[in-house]
Structures are given as structure tokens and as C-alpha cells.
Amino acid sequence: MHRPLVPHGIVLSLVTAALLLPIIICVIFGTAALLTAMGDIVGGVVLQRIALGCGLVWVIDLIGLVLAVAVGTLRGPDDPERPE
Numbered sequence: 361m362h363r364p365l366v367p368h369g370i371v372l373s374l375v376t377a378a379l380l381l382p383i384i385i386c387v388i389f390g391t392a393a394l395l396t397a398m399g400d401i402v403g404g405v406v407l408q409r410i411a412l413g414c415g416l417v418w419v420i421d422l423i424g425l426v427l428a429v430a431v432g433t434l435r436g437p438d439d440p441e442r443p444e
Contacts, residue, residue: 366432374425381418385411 388411396404 364432365435366428371425371428371432374421374428377421378418378425381414381421385414385418388414 388407392404392407392411395407
């Protein structure tokens with residue numbers, strides 16, 4: 361059996377981040393809208409910028425996940441041992 365080109369821990373962390381970041385972004389945007397509605401314009405703008413930064417991190421994470429899975433499939437399926 362061979363070692364994978366991309367360790368499972370890296371792929372697992374990328375998948376976890378890809379699943380959690382959209383939830384975090386929605387919560388931050390919701391809080392920003394709440395602050396803006398309550399009259400705290402500066403706090404709302406700051407949270408919108410933080411959510412935008414999280415969105416950029418999410419896009420980078422998705423690109424990294426696609427590349428990690430692509431690199432992981434380069435080796436191909438395991439072939440049984442062939443007698444020579």
C-alpha cells in the first residue's frame with residue numbers, strides 16, 4: 361500500500377473549513393445587518409469587511425481543496441501486486 365500524495369489531515373481540514381466558513385460568513389453578515397439597523401454604522405461596516413475577508417479565505421480554501429483532491433488522484437487506483 362502506498363502513502364497518499366496529500367495527507368488525509370490536510371484534506372480533512374480543507375473540507376472542514378469549506379463547510380464551516382459559509383456558516384461563519386452568514387452569522388457575521390447577519391450581525392453586521394443587526395448593528396446597522398440599530399444605528400451602529402461603523403460596527404456594521406467593520407463586520408461587513410470581516411465577512412468579506414472570510415469570503416476570500418473561503419474561495420482560497422475551495423481552490424486549495426480542488427487542487428489537493430486533484431493531486432491526490434494523480435497516482436491512480438491501487439493495483440494489486442503483480443508477480444514478475
